[in-house]
Amino acid sequence: EVQLVESGGGLVQPGGSLRLSCTVSGFTFRNYEMNWVRQAPGKGLEWVSYIGVRDVTYYADSVRGRFTVSRDNAKNSLYLEMNRLRAEDTAVYYCARDYGPYSSGAYDYWGQGTLVTVSS
């Protein structure tokens, strides 16, 4: 059974840092592109970042330069290092697996999400 489990969320002050993790099981992690998608309370979905199987990375304009995505295939884990956090980064953060070979925006498996709250 495919599972994605996020952790690391919590309350952080503006300007602070947080590192999210996503541990996966049930599939060969190193063969899949992965993404982070977030959802502010009561709002819609927003794509945050992508990492390919060869570690190529892309970011949304809203987080580029502040967030860093990485992966450790030996640990079946995906990470999101978040720095210089702002109130508008408050959201549930989901990790999501790419479906198919074209990174087309189709994500077939999602974690349960981890809540990040940026507030003083």
Place this chain on the structure above:
Amino acid sequence: QSALTQPRSVSGSPGQSVTISCTGTSGDVGAYNYVAWYQQRPGKAPKLMIYDVTERPSGIPDRFSGSKSGNTASLAISGLQAEDEADYYCCSYASYNWVFGGGTKLTVL
């Protein structure tokens, strides 16, 4: 990258059909056949319903179908059921970015 435009809400009675639109630009929806649709129930993670504009993942009923014309993609749901009540989001590839729509709340009357 601006969010794709979806209607805030749509509604229909059981057994009826509804269509949800998703309007982008020539740089996203209009440029690629890479539009996906997600269903999200309250407190749950999104669920992939359609990918590559028209394709259904295994296990998704054929009551759900996707299409595209120009810069607008659409999700059609026929034979509405109470369990279809949820938020629906479109997502398009946009040249090393991926952009979601603002979401549409489907109410089954």
